[in-house]
Amino acid sequence: MLHRTDKQRVKQQYYCPADNQVVDRSDIVKGYEFRKGEYIVIEPDEIKKIEPKTAKTMEILEFVKTSEVDPVYFESSYYMLPEEAGRRRMLCSQKALEESEYVAIAKLTMHNREYTVLLAPARGAG
Numbered sequence: 001m002l003h004r005t006d007k008q009r010v011k012q013q014y015y016c017p018a019d020n021q022v023v024d025r026s027d028i029v030k031g032y033e034f035r036k037g038e039y040i041v042i043e044p045d046e047i048k049k050i051e052p053k054t055a056k057t058m059e060i061l062e063f064v065k066t067s068e069v070d071p072v073y074f075e076s077s078y079y080m081l082p083e084e085a086g087r088r089r090m091l092c093s094q095k096a097l098e099e100s101e102y103v104a105i106a107k108l109t110m111h112n113r114e115y116t117v118l119l120a121p122a123r124g125a126g
Contacts, residue, residue: 051109058108060119066101069118079122094121 001010014023030047031039053059082090097103097120104119 051112052107052114054107054114055109058106060104060106061116062105063100063102064105066103066120069103074118080119097121 002008003010014025014028015021016023030042030044032042033039081087093104106117106119107114108117109115
């Protein structure tokens, strides 16, 4: 993001109204409000301990016939690509899903939230 008049990058600042000052990013911690206006601090290592196993790896739960899934349940569509190491395995899985007319029900984490998703091969993505 740029400042229109001089084309310089703008910086986001965090402000503490209690101290009436700008807060450096290194002084910011995550917390949870357990009562109105009362917070506990949650450290990064504590967050790591409770993150779902799908934070790093997708978990396939089961396979179902494509015809058994009603599109009314589809909220958003995403195109997924594997990392280079998993590309060959992904292409094999895609081919198997195309030929069998099945889709996969899976869990994955995006933006720190776990979602149940439907994996289907993209048309013409071979």
